[in-house]
Amino acid sequence: MALLKILHFPDPRLRTQAKPVQKVDKAIQSLVANLFETMYQVPGVGLAATQVNIHKQIIVIDISEERNQPLCLINPKILASEGTQRTEEGCLSVPDIFEKIERSERITVQALNEKGESLTLTANEILSVCIQHEIDHLKGKLFVDYLSSLKRQRISKKLLNKQRKAA
Numbered sequence: 001m002a003l004l005k006i007l008h009f010p011d012p013r014l015r016t017q018a019k020p021v022q023k024v025d026k027a028i029q030s031l032v033a034n035l036f037e038t039m040y041q042v043p044g045v046g047l048a049a050t051q052v053n054i055h056k057q058i059i060v061i062d063i064s065e066e067r068n069q070p071l072c073l074i075n076p077k078i079l080a081s082e083g084t085q086r087t088e089e090g091c092l093s094v095p096d097i098f099e100k101i102e103r104s105e106r107i108t109v110q111a112l113n114e115k116g117e118s119l120t121l122t123a124n125e126i127l128s129v130c131i132q133h134e135i136d137h138l139k140g141k142l143f144v145d146y147l148s149s150l151k152r153q154r155i156s157k158k159l160l161n162k163q164r165k166a167a
């Protein structure tokens with residue numbers, strides 16, 4: 001297993017559209033294992049392949065406190081959504097920034113798991129937010145896109161300054 005390098009906003013590579021996975025083979029399973037390892041290491045509650053510059057439709061999530069409920073969704077599609085909720089979100093690609101974002105309250109998602117089996121799940125609350133956030137990554141979208149452009153520019157400047165200092 002290996003830790004993967006996470007891209008940071010405003011890196012343009014985060015805007016890439018991920019391609020569907022054709023076959024869940026050993027290479028994909030090894031990538032999934034690395035995504036989990038990277039997410040647990042940081043630590044974070046979700047990670048999309050896009051964030052490590054791999055443009056395949058794969059997300060990994062674990063919202064449990066014990067960090068023992070890994071969820072992998074490959075080629076995820078939202079079949080239905082209802083209601084709205086507004087919760088504070090952060091992102092491993094937008095470090096130290098937290099903002100309230102409006103999302104659907106409940107979603108039904110269809111995807112493949114890491115074994116290539118089809119699954120359908122209905123999610124509420126944090127899990128629903130997390131899945132919507134990660135699916136956005138696969139479309140090249142970030143949570144800061146829901147903010148005003150002024151706010152987004154401020155965040156971009158702040159992070160670029162930080163990246164310059166760290167370099």
Ligand code: NI
Pocket residue numbers: 090091092093133134137
């Ligand atoms: Ni994110």
